[in-house]
Amino acid sequence: MTHRQRQGRAGRTALTLAAVLGTLAGAALVGAAPAGAVSSRVTLAPGVAYERFDIRAARGVTRAHVISVDLRKPGVRLDLLYPGKVASRSTVSAMADAAGAVAGVNGDFFNISETQHPGVEATGASVGPAIAQGRVLKGAVPNGQRFGPALPPGTSTEDVIGVGVDRRARLDALALDGSIRTPVGRLPLGGLNQYALPEGSIGAFTSDWGSASRVRATCGTDTDRAAPCSTDTYEVTVRRNKVVSMSDIPGGGPIAAGTTVLVGREEGARQLRKFFTGEPVKVVRRLVASASRVPYRFALGGYPVLRGGRPLPGLDATISAVRTAVGVADGGRRLLLLAVDGSPAYRSGLTIAEVASTMRELGSVDAFSLDGGGSSALVARAPGASGVTVRNNPSAGAERPVPNGIGVFVTR
Template identity: 45%
Template sequence: MRARGAGRGHALFALLATALLAFAPPAVAEPAPPTPTPEGSPDRVLGEVGPEQPVAVGVVHQGFTTTAAAGQVMGDVVVADLTSPGIRADLLTPGTIAARSSVAEMADRTGAVAGINGDFFDIGRTNAPAGPAVAGGRPLKAAVPDGRRMGPAVPGAEIEHVFAVGVDRVGRIDRLRLAGTATSPRGTFPIMALNQYAVPVGGIGVFTPDWGVADRATTLCGSDVDRDAPCAADQAEVLIHEGVVVLAGPPVGGQIPQGDVVLTGRDKGAAMVRSLEIGDRVQIDYALVAASGVQPQFAIGGSPILIDRVPVAGLDDRERAPRSAVGTSPDGHYMFLLTLDGRQTDSVGATLAELATVLRAMGVDDAINLDGGGSSTQVFRAHGASEVTIVNDPSGSSPRLVPNGIGIYAG
């Protein structure tokens, strides 16, 4: 059981503001995070809070309890000021897309001062995440077909939804749509997938070295709506080196050489790929197009549950579980990483509706639901420490290995 201090919920962000200001250099005056302004008394949502824990200039952690659910729930939140010099958010990965690692290992490997688990994923198969992903301004993957998304259904959510921080250093909910073509002497073919665990029926997918070693034939199994449907009867793949087809055959696994690209097709897409011959020159162009018009510096998939401080209508209010979420302040300058523990003797977990209520009580404006259950993990590195510490209470016997997460970096 984790101890909490005796402060009340309405003081939570006053404490966070104090910590952010106190940890800043004397010459820097940082704005305070938004204060909670929910309908009614915040004490009805946020309970006791623990001591503020400064992580870096502009980054602070706070533990709390909430009474939003049917019993006590223990929570943790890291707030990062994206306007603070040197503070940035980026994608945590194990090194490739179709792979898994613990949040702590990913954070330590990249030097993050705080982190949280990320998107729902193709657990037990390729282990690749479901939604789009951008790291360091570079598109890593696009969204699988909507019928192949993982995780709980959220009204109005699209598989293209992401939480993003743009090149403008503003956090937002956005949508990233894949646009791409492969142009060859045999014609111009549409690209319908980028490093995805499910290539759409009849489509062509692009795989880069970022994918990893997972068997690409697996991505041609199932249908656009059924994970367990049979694999495509017609499959084809070509390897492109320096813009030229150098190998053709059935889809395989193994690491794609740096600088090379693979085109993998199923059904009608397989016929298009098979029309390419060794020696053909192929130009591949693709991009993740942001609905906001702002190029993302970082993005991760998830389902919106809070928009303009209003919980999405119809959110599930029955199933309680450990939860993870990421959100922003109204101006997009503050980023919130939040976990709620569940399946514990001292923490019953929360429904999606309760999660949205807690986020709103904290002054969060927009938020998306991340993978929960055994995946929910939050870490931070105390000032001066050499590695991060897990600060929430993961529900499994050990932290679950996951394919990505969100990292906060300082300096």
């Protein structure tokens, strides 16, 4: 057994986020913190608290920062932080302040670079599905097109952490279900506002996408992100349910409200070449959950590391890094947002296996890994402050712009 302790006036007293600490396999909560490591807990708002503490992990002591969120408290909710467009990035602190969040962490992995495709720009768009305020923003790229560490066995880019309209958080998977309807039939929709489309498919891009070039969507294959871009592409612009223009090369720039741009590669491109100006076209799409029938108000991608109180098999126990994760406790009524400190004194970080163990010890039954390294950022607004501050010292010395995050909101 291991214990987190706080120095009190009369000595050390137990400091816990869980009622009773469990046994860790790997990471252990430190009883005697190193110099300068002072455990602390601050209530940010009713139902929302910030805490920091130290963990003795495989490669040394690292510092954890945790936001606990009680969704049972009236007015407390979670939602997606994002810059307003899928293919765009901003810092967590800027997104939190713009949205009026009391706290937040960074979110999904994303299309951060394109060294394998000269002349093709990175879009900055996230890997997995995303829902904000109940509105579907995007679907998941193919597994082989993912940026980030290898996925644990049995997981995919469709995995999400989300909160339903029932105010309960849960792990799930969201698959895109959509079609392109024309007078002569229907075509399957293979993507929605995604930086990578499945081979042979047609993807839809809406005003939620942003200004980034859509060329990247036709690069790579379902199993190899670095594979060359397709040479067989076609693009059709649909406005108010009618075809208005076509192009052999995917374009870029803002997409107006009421307009959908269809991008096809290989067989998808061949199907789009049959379209003609003025043809009636209707695009329908939704995200279908694999586990829950409750509609999601908020969801974003990453990958599960803990289910039903058990770490997923095959979690990496060798590579330590700065991490961000979210845990679900109390039947989805309580969440724990964790980010590891990136300062030189604590940068040794955690392995993914240690993330799962740490989240379980904090009381999580399910846990979900988000983007880490230079992307890890946890922000919180102190009572009475006008804005949030970054609590975990980003590893690059400053916040990295990211595509999305989890925001904690309190309506007073």
